[in-house]
Amino acid sequence: HDLCGGVVMIRPSNRAMGIEYAIRDVVLPARELEKQGIKIIKLNIGDPVKFDFQPPEHMKKAYCEAIMEGHNYYGDSEGDKELREAIVEREKKKNGVDITPEDVQVTAAVTEALQFIFGALIDGGEEILIPGPSYPPYVGLVKFYGGVPKAYKTIEEEGWQPDVDDMRRKVTDKTKAIAVINPNNPTGALYEKKTLQEIIDLAGEYDLPIISDEIYDFMTYEGKHVSPSSLTKDVPVIVMNGLSKIYFATGWRLGYMCFIDPENKLAEVREAIGKLARIRLCPNTPAQKAAIAGLRGPMDYLEEYMAKLKERRDYIYKRLNEMPGISTQKPQGAFYIFPKIEEGPWKSDKEFVLDVLHNAHVLFVHGSGFGEGGEMHFRSIFLAPVPVLEEAMDNLEKFMKERLG
Ligand code: PLP
Known part of the structure; x- marks a missing residue:
């Protein structure tokens, strides 16, 4: 048992305490900034429903009906x-x-x-x-x-x-x-x-x-x-x-x-x-x-959604590759892009992501949070509409220019 302020603490399992989840870990410092009234553009979590995407109507209807019909x-x-x-x-x-x-x-x-x-x-x-x-x-x-x-x-x-x-x-x-x-x-x-x-x-x-x-x-x-x-x-x-x-x-x-x-x-x-x-x-x-x-059911909704995603992918890919110090491959699927930090003063990708968060007010996930092969990279989602991505990329570009002198 550990003592904490005279109280005997119940110890959790090492197995559970050993779990790391980088995607959510960077959320805590972002929350701190938000508490201070700073607006953060969050490009960290891969949830389309947090943006302008929803399950198709026929699925929502079937879910509601299932409940009402007693399932x-x-x-x-x-x-x-x-x-x-x-x-x-x-x-x-x-x-x-x-x-x-x-x-x-x-x-x-x-x-x-x-x-x-x-x-x-x-x-x-x-x-x-x-x-x-x-x-x-x-x-x-x-x-x-x-x-x-x-x-x-x-x-x-x-x-x-x-x-x-x-x-x-x-x-x-x-x-x-x-x-x-x-x-x-x-x-x-x-x-x-x-x-x-x-x-x-x-x-x-x-x-x-x-x-x-x-x-x-x-x-x-x-x-x-x-x-x-x-x-x-x-x-x-x-x-x-x-x-x-x-x-x-x-x-x-x-x-x-x-x-x-x-x-x-x-x-x-x-x-x-x-x-x-x-x-x-x-x-x-x-x-x-x-x-x-x-x-x-029909999957025609996907066509419209994929057209939106493609526009956003093309936009973020172009902006990131035009920026000093950053290069990236073009994603062929999903809604993530995984750019490389080519140069700059940062010793690690986590340091980069926190610097970007505090000074450009954009939240990404550090590449090393995805394990081996992720070092000196970061992950961005491109689920957000182009004007939101534009603001994020403008902030990031200004930041990179400052840092790279
Ligand atoms: N597998 C991959 C590759 C993912 O990226 C994700 C979510 O981001 C999941 C699984 C989680 O899927 P589910 O919501 O079905 O648990």
Whole structure:
């Protein structure tokens, strides 16, 4: 026990206290400035619904109706049967996979799918290959369950494509799975089919499953998303997706995973995931009705939203590349850009982000918060309308000119 002011403090677990989440960590100093009455332009959190995006009307209506019609009970642990059928239809149509509703597990968004997967794969010491840089919960959750996140390189000059040679070098006898995040957060990369095929070949060689995070799959600009599930012959692929990004329903907390496993190598892992699903009872029941409406309904809203996002991407990409001391790749998917701090007085990317926050009043996330490969970079979202991005870029440009003399 620790003593604090004469009071015996109850100690929390090291496992929980070890969790870091950079995206939210930079919010505290920003709040302090806001308390002093300073306006901060927040380009740190990837939530489209905080900007001018909303779930489509037919989904909102279905959610409300589900509640009013009495769908307020505990559902099945694996998820609503009709929703799982709708997910099968979607995955077949997009990725040409051969699955049934039994191959689908509905979850409280991709985040819960990650908890289930790492909970079912890790006892202690197992290694999960993750992209570097990576969306922070991949590091945080793997560690929480006692595993070791091992980052494989992604190549900035090639639009942040995974370095499959490096991935191969990182495989050991403790490697348990390869995680692929495509389109990628934080880099905005869209992985090439050829690279994905190489990853599948590597996974096949070492009998590893692929964990495929496809939460941004329809959110691409020039190219189209390719899922490893559409390429695999025998390598098991666990696809994760949900309502948060392309259905613009982040707060509904609904998603799914499906198992594309032609040789049934994941049979026991699936049993473990089923157990984890049962002890958390079930996913949100009315949100699942809204998901059925979303998956089976029109997606024309996406065209308008993607046009807005493309305009914003083009704008921020141009402004950042024109600025002294900063260079950036053009994002091909999602709504993040991951520029490099080429020169300046800062010793670390966190120091840069805090300096920008205090003096240009724009909030970004420091690249090292996304783990290996993120050093001396920062992440910005481009969900905000162009006039907001313009103000942020004007402030940043003035700041960079001052700092670089
Ligand atoms: N996966 C990636 C790559 C993300 O960027 C995010 C959110 O930013 C998530 C998963 C979280 O998704 P969900 O809201 O479905 O938990």
